[in-house]
Amino acid sequence: MDPAIRLLRELVAVNSVNPTLVRGAPGEREIADVIAAEMRRGGLDVSIETVTHGRPNVVGVLEGRAAGRTLMFCGHTDTVGVTGMVDPFTPVERDGRLYGRGAQDMKGGVAAMISAATAVAQRGGLEAGRLVVAAVVDEEHSSIGADALVKSWRADAAVVTEPTDLQIAVGHKGFAWVEIAVHGKAAHGSRPADGQDAILRLGRVLARLEALDRALQARPPHPLVGTGSLHASIIEGGHELSSYPDRATLQMERRTLPTEDESAAIHEVRQILDELVSEDATFRGTATAMFSRPAYEIAPDSDLPELLAASFTQAGGEPKVSGASFWTDAAVLGHAGIPSVLFGPGGAGLHSTEEYVIVADVLTCRDTLVELVRRFC
Ligand SMILES: [Zn+2]
Structure with missing residues (x-):
């Protein structure tokens, strides 16, 4: 099994329902441990940063051998609740789709970004610059994770791997x-x-x-x-x-x-x-x-959308630039001075009782991000 899909299954199997949305829900502590272990095994320097009691961000860093730019990947680890779902934390793969709570929003994207970073680390490491991989808490409520992240981490650009059907979303409401x-x-x-x-x-x-x-x-x-x-x-x-x-x-x-x-x-x-x-x-x-x-739109002088489009083409895709209707942490990063886009796998049913992510999209997303690291950093 591809390591990205193995990781995705592990992430879906962990209940990380946001405790502010659903009273008594476990939050992001356990999933943070799974992510930290995966990043460490993959060769990243990992820090676990408590945002509020029992709710940690996880940040993994890969340093390049030469000076260069810093690229950030960012995804949230919390999910909405599971009311009405039969077996929300058992990942089920069927017809090229992986079902489960958070599969598309956004454990698919989180698995893709971590798998991209560990792939870079294992294929000889980062030539130049710096790669920062951030798994943050609480996007589904008020984004205290992203707010905390931008207080201590900087980057020259960021990709937030929220589900966009592999479109490059350069703004949202x-x-x-x-x-x-x-x-x-x-x-x-x-x-x-x-x-x-x-x-x-x-x-x-x-x-x-x-x-x-x-x-x-x-x-x-x-x-x-x-x-x-x-x-x-x-x-x-x-x-x-x-x-x-x-x-x-x-x-x-x-x-x-x-x-x-x-x-x-x-x-x-x-x-x-x-x-x-x-x-x-x-x-x-x-x-x-x-x-x-606030809404967000990337500044027109950023080369991130163009480089991401070229990377996606390299991975076999046909790039499409778009906007997203939903609010995301890209606005937090963007308004903190880190030009950001959204790019993540397709699927359906986010926040509903039958959620899935398209397995092939997770792999394409990962491969695109690996290529972007090479082009951007
Ligand atoms: Zn999301």
């Missing part, structure tokens, strides 16, 4: 979460003159948000990632049937473009609330920015 609270006045249900209905008033906000979403999606699309959008995510309000509700809240998500600031969402919502007040002075609503992450 960002996101912002906003909470909107609309205030009313509690009153007995029979006394409309005394009450202000917070839920119906939140309806005014919802109507504006729907119009804003239509407008966002009607704008000229960004060439890589399309248009921005928003959706209402969680709504709450009211206490009992016979009373006017005094408060209603909405938590919403706005997906942003590389050309937009991550504060776009909160500004848009505050403008909507201001308009509603100017139409009805009794309207009271507040907006709070909960959390956001």
